[in-house]
Amino acid sequence: MNVAVAKTGKGSAVSDLFASAESRLPGAPDVAAVRREAFETYERLGLPHRRIEEWKYTDLRALVGEVLPLAAAPDAAALKRAADAVKAHAIAGARKLVLVDGVFAADLSDLTALGSEVSLKTLREVLANGANPAAGDLLRTTSTDAVISLNAAMATDGVVVSVADGTHLSAPIQLMHIATAAGASAFTRSHLRIGKNVRATVVESFVAAGKVGGYQVNDAVILWIDDDADVAHIRLMDDAPDAVNISSQVVTVGAAVKLNFFNMTTGAAVSRLQGFITLAGEGSELSANGVNLLQKTEHGDTTLVVDHAVPNCVSRETFRAVIDDRAHSVFQGRIIVRPDAQKTDGKMMTRALLLSDEAEADNKPELEIFADDVSCGHGATAGALDESLLFYLKARGLPEKQAQALLIQAFVGEAIEQIADDGLREHVIGIAERWLERRS
Amino acid sequence: MALLEVKDLKVRVEEREILHGLTLTVNEGEVHAIMGPNGSGKSTLSHVIAGKPGYEVTDGQILFKGEDLLEMSPDERAAKGVFLAFQYPVEIPGVATMNFLRTALNAQRKARGEDEYSTPDFLKKVREVSKSLNIPQDMLKRGVNVGFSGGEKKRNEVLQMALFEPSLCILDEMDSGLDIDALRIAADGVNALRSPKRAMVVITHYQRLLNYIVPDVVHVMSKGRVVKSGAKELALELEASGYAQFEDA
Numbered sequence: 001m002n003v004a005v006a007k008t009g010k011g012s013a014v015s016d017l018f019a020s021a022e023s024r025l026p027g028a029p030d031v032a033a034v035r036r037e038a039f040e041t042y043e044r045l046g047l048p049h050r051r052i053e054e055w056k057y058t059d060l061r062a063l064v065g066e067v068l069p070l071a072a073a074p075d076a077a078a079l080k081r082a083a084d085a086v087k088a089h090a091i092a093g094a095r096k097l098v099l100v101d102g103v104f105a106a107d108l109s110d111l112t113a114l115g116s117e118v119s120l121k122t123l124r125e126v127l128a129n130g131a132n133p134a135a136g137d138l139l140r141t142t143s144t145d146a147v148i149s150l151n152a153a154m155a156t157d158g159v160v161v162s163v164a165d166g167t168h169l170s171a172p173i174q175l176m177h178i179a180t181a182a183g184a185s186a187f188t189r190s191h192l193r194i195g196k197n198v199r200a201t202v203v204e205s206f207v208a209a210g211k212v213g214g215y216q217v218n219d220a221v222i223l224w225i226d227d228d229a230d231v232a233h234i235r236l237m238d239d240a241p242d243a244v245n246i247s248s249q250v251v252t253v254g255a256a257v258k259l260n261f262f263n264m265t266t267g268a269a270v271s272r273l274q275g276f277i278t279l280a281g282e283g284s285e286l287s288a289n290g291v292n293l294l295q296k297t298e299h300g301d302t303t304l305v306v307d308h309a310v311p312n313c314v315s316r317e318t319f320r321a322v323i324d325d326r327a328h329s330v331f332q333g334r335i336i337v338r339p340d341a342q343k344t345d346g347k348m349m350t351r352a353l354l355l356s357d358e359a360e361a362d363n364k365p366e367l368e369i370f371a372d373d374v375s376c377g378h379g380a381t382a383g384a385l386d387e388s389l390l391f392y393l394k395a396r397g398l399p400e401k402q403a404q405a406l407l408i409q410a411f412v413g414e415a416i417e418q419i420a421d422d423g424l425r426e427h428v429i430g431i432a433e434r435w436l437e438r439r440s
Numbered sequence: 441m442a443l444l445e446v447k448d449l450k451v452r453v454e455e456r457e458i459l460h461g462l463t464l465t466v467n468e469g470e471v472h473a474i475m476g477p478n479g480s481g482k483s484t485l486s487h488v489i490a491g492k493p494g495y496e497v498t499d500g501q502i503l504f505k506g507e508d509l510l511e512m513s514p515d516e517r518a519a520k521g522v523f524l525a526f527q528y529p530v531e532i533p534g535v536a537t538m539n540f541l542r543t544a545l546n547a548q549r550k551a552r553g554e555d556e557y558s559t560p561d562f563l564k565k566v567r568e569v570s571k572s573l574n575i576p577q578d579m580l581k582r583g584v585n586v587g588f589s590g591g592e593k594k595r596n597e598v599l600q601m602a603l604f605e606p607s608l609c610i611l612d613e614m615d616s617g618l619d620i621d622a623l624r625i626a627a628d629g630v631n632a633l634r635s636p637k638r639a640m641v642v643i644t645h646y647q648r649l650l651n652y653i654v655p656d657v658v659h660v661m662s663k664g665r666v667v668k669s670g671a672k673e674l675a676l677e678l679e680a681s682g683y684a685q686f687e688d689a
Contacts, residue, residue: 387493392530395490396540396600397518397548406543410534410583 015043018153021070025156026123028130034139038152045146054145054274057330057362058301063270064244068216070154071101071184078180078209083108085178085209089238091427094174094203101179102156102186117167123158123189138191141222141250143276148248151220155189158220165195165226172201172232172424177217179243180209185216194225196254201232201421206247206267208240216244217268227254227281232262234424238431239267241296247273255281255310262419263290264428265300266435272301272330279306279313279341286315289415293435294327294359301330308341311371317348320415322408323359324439334366337374344374352382353411355404405436442503443468443639444489444608449500451481451488451664458484460664461500466608469636473650473675474643476661477683482643483527485661486612490524491517504608518544519551523606525597527613532584537596540584541566545603569602573629591622598629609633609640615649627652647679662686 018039025035047064048055074082082100086108090096097120098108104122114120127135138160139152159175179186194200206217217239225231239245245268253259263273279286292300306315321329335346352361365378385407393403412432419425444466451459458481466472476482488495489502491514502509509517532540546556557565570580573595585593594614601609611630615623630653634640642653650658650672658674659666660683667686668674 386530389530389532391492391514392526392532393540393544394514395492395518395524395526396544397515397551397604398544399515399547399551400513402543402547403515406535406540407532410532413534 017067017069021154024070025154027127028135030133031127031136031139034136035153038139038149041144041149042146042153045149048146054303054332057332057364058270058272058299060147060246060270063299064216067150068183068185068214070156071181071186071215073103074100074105074180079105079108081180081209082178085207086176089176089205089207091172091174091203092423094172096174096176097159097161098176098178099157099159099186099188101181101184102188104157104159114173117164118169118173119162119164121160123155123160123191126160138189143248143250145248145274147218147246148220151187151189151218151248154185154187154218155220156187158188158190160191162193163195163198163200166197167195168199169201172203174203174205177204177206177219178209179207179212179215179217179239182213182215185218187218189220190222192221192223194223194229194231196226197228198226199230201234201424203424204235206237206239206245208243212240212243214242215240217246219245219247221247221249223249223251225251225253225257225259228256229254230258232260232420232424234261234419234428235263235273236428236431237263237265237267237271237273239271241267241269241298243268245271249273249275249277251275251277253277253279253281253284253286255283257281257284259284259286260418260420261286261288262415262428263302264431265290265292265294265302266431268298268300270299272303274303274305276305277307278309279315280309282310282312284313286313287418288315289318289418290320290331291412291415291432292321292323292329292331293412293432294321294329295324295439296327297325298327299330300327301332303330303332305334305336306346307336307338308344308346309338311340311342311344313341313344315346317350318415318418319348319350320412321350321352321361322355322412323352323361324355326356326358328360328362330362330364332364332366333378334368335376335378337369337371337376339370341371342373344371344376346374346376348378350378350380351411353408354382354384401439408436409433441468442466443505444641445503446485447501447503449488449502450498451484452496452498453484453494457498458664459488462661462665464659464666466639466641468607468639470657471634471640471642471653471655473655473658474641474661475645475647475658475675475678477687478645480661481664482661483612486524486610486641486643489610490514490522515547516551518604518606519548521607523601523604523609525594525601525609525611525614527616529585529593529597531586531588533586535584537580537582537584538566541580541600541603544600548604565603569599572632573599573602574625575599589622590617591619591625594618594622594626595629598626601633602629607638609638611640611642613643613645615644615646623649624652647675650675660686
């Protein structure tokens with residue numbers, strides 16, 4: 001009885017959320033139908049909780065409770081604050097595409113610098129184009145995950161980028177998500193299509209414009225990479241310490257592709273990055289790496305599902321978590337090898353460094369192998385800083401915190417070193433160093 | 441002037457007393473050798489002077505330049521000029537030797553209120569010192585001691601000694617794991633650092649090392665105490681007669 005009441009209560013609150021937002025959500029009538037369908041899926045499932053296996057360690061009902069109302073479109077003052085944040089977090093030389101509180105900000109973006117090989121539309125304009133019968137497809141995925149469904153229902157904006165075949169981008173594209181609105185939600189969804197034989201670097205950054213309290217981000221990226229492309233995809237989530245960031249990535253990789261993915265989580269009270277990467281063309285190499293740096297009571301979840309759908313692909317995953325205070329890090333890594341995917345070579349290594357007695361790490365590696373001629377493996381470790389190394393450094397004059405910082409940097413270095421570009425790697429190391437300085 | 445004064449030092453590890461009232465005075469410019477059988481407490485003494493955790497000092501004191509060393513953290517001791525050359529230097533993957541050396545040197549200088557080294561000045565200094573010790577530059581780019589041979593690890597310790605310019609060097613079993621050539625190179629490095637302002641305490645099981653680093657004073661340790669002290673000739677006597685005479689004492 002109580003359970004039913006609670007469910008109804010939650011359900012109706014959520015319905016109100018959609019009803020009040022619906023008028024602001026872009027899309028022709030058929031798009032609105034896709035949204036409603038997605039919302040019904042979400043409503044049926046509700047916020048994910050611990051009894052759903054994929055969300056076992058990240059119970060959003062307990063950790064988040066409710067979805068905040070949609071953020072208002074940013075006004076001039078908000079855009080001005082966002083401009084400062086863009087300046088502070090931009091990568092030198094990158095072409096910036098900026099979303100503020102879930103709305104594309106053309107004035108803050110480098111539109112002319114993109115060049116003719118890169119086509120850019122906003123999600124809003126594509127959805128609003130009644131003449132495009134396929135617009136609703138931008139809100140569809142094969143996933144039945146509740147937060148992806150909620151994203152489809154509520155997405156206000158995003159970018160739809162296509163990089164033409166054969167393009168070698170000379171500078172990274174940086175997709176920046178800036179939050180300026182406290183106590184509100186931003187829902188964004190972006191589509192990136194990388195053509196054949198393209199070389200490109202895509203960076204996603206999530207930050208707040210100064211002090212912004214208690215906002216929520218629900219982002220989805222749908223990434224298509226065509227044959228022979230060489231792509232570096234870097235995601236840096238440094239949202240405000242009391243924010244929530246739930247992000248989903250659905251990635252489809254063609255043949256003979258090199259994809260180097262890196263995620264770093266240094267912010268948000270509660271976060272989850274769930275990546276679903278399908279290797280759909282033969283001879284591709286995936287390097288997927290991640291670092292969670294967590295302190296206070298932060299909860300950071302990195303979940304990667306790598307699906308080897310065809311033969312002869314290689315996947316490597318290196319994940320590092322550094323967990324201080326009472327923080328909680330989750331790594332779930334699943335490698336699926338389909339029956340046809342012979343000669344698959346998939347390996348995953350995850351290590352957690354616990355800096356306090358109350359820090360918690362959950363590692364869940366899973367191998368689902370349906371082919372018989374494969375090489376797959378995983379390893380997981382968790383432990384504290386090595387006392388003998390700490391003493392050596394202290395005996396050489398390094399104070400305790402500095403000695404710890406040096407060892408922590410070395411620990412996460414193995415994952416960060418997978419970033420090939422020197423400038424980007426330095427940028428990432430800089431974020432990690434600022435995290436270390438925040439340790440009390 | 442007395443640089444290091446260890447007075448009636450009693451030390452426990454867990455429930456067992458290892459040092460039972462050890463007294464030792466080392467003056468500026470002197471080289472002292474501490475010899476003794478395994479388990480006599482030689483390494484414990486070096487660890488307690490450097491501030492390694494896990495040792496409980498139950499009685500006595502250690503003064504360094506007249507200050508109470510036991511009140512200082514290991515990094516404060518290093519900044520004051522205490523240097524322990526480890527018997528088994530640790531490997532630190534992911535921390536480049538060069539970065540480690542600069543961080544450590546500047547941390548010590550900062551603690552003493554001195555200016556930190558600029559990158560060019562630091563590089564110049566490291567190059568000079570490493571050249572004199574026959575340390576190839578590529579070794580400095582690798583992780584600290586990662587993949588180093590026993591000889592390279594000890595040379596890296598001597599390199600740090602030369603860079604940090606401590607006033608007290610404690611060499612803990614520097615000869616362990618070294619062949620004769622590696623030992624000679626390391627010892628030459630140490631000898632080059634002998635100075636009227638710097639003292640050294642050379643801890644060793646074998647007399648062999650003392651052919652290369654010739655001490656002013658030799659102490660024999662047994663069962664957690666200094667049982668005999670003398671001139672360098674004492675080491676040769678020990679080589680001939682062994683430690684058995686002291687074990688029964």
